[in-house]
Amino acid sequence: MDLDTRDWHRAGTGLPELRMFVDYGCRSPLWMRADDGGGRGVPLEALPLPGDLRAALRAWCRFFDENYDWQTGWTNPRTEALFADMGRGLYERTARVLQGRFTVVPRFE
Numbered sequence: 001m002d003l004d005t006r007d008w009h010r011a012g013t014g015l016p017e018l019r020m021f022v023d024y025g026c027r028s029p030l031w032m033r034a035d036d037g038g039g040r041g042v043p044l045e046a047l048p049l050p051g052d053l054r055a056a057l058r059a060w061c062r063f064f065d066e067n068y069d070w071q072t073g074w075t076n077p078r079t080e081a082l083f084a085d086m087g088r089g090l091y092e093r094t095a096r097v098l099q100g101r102f103t104v105v106p107r108f109e
Helices: 051-067 077-098
Strands: 017-020 030-033 039-041 103-106
Touching (some): 017 077, 051 077, 077 103
Parallel strands (some): 017 103
Antiparallel strands (some): 017 030, 030 039
C-alpha cells in the first residue's frame, strides 16, 4: 500500500511526520499529522516495517488497552513504567527503520 503524504505536516527535516502514541482500540500507534492540524491513524501495513516490529507495535497497543482505564488510570505504577519503557524501545527502533522516509515523533510520555 502506498501512502499519499502530500497533505502531511513536514518536520524541519522536510520529511512527513508520524506521531507515535496509543489510543483505545487502535491497532496502530502511528498517526499522520496534516498541515491543517488534523490527523489520522496510519495502518502499519502501509509502512516499510518488518513483521516483528509491526507485531510489537500492535502488542504495545493491546498492553495499553488491557492496563489503562480512562477513569482510573494505570493498573499500578509498575505497569505505567513498563509501558513507557516499551514505548521508548519501540520508538527508537521505528525511527531507525523509517529514517530518511519519515520523522517519527514520540507523544506517549
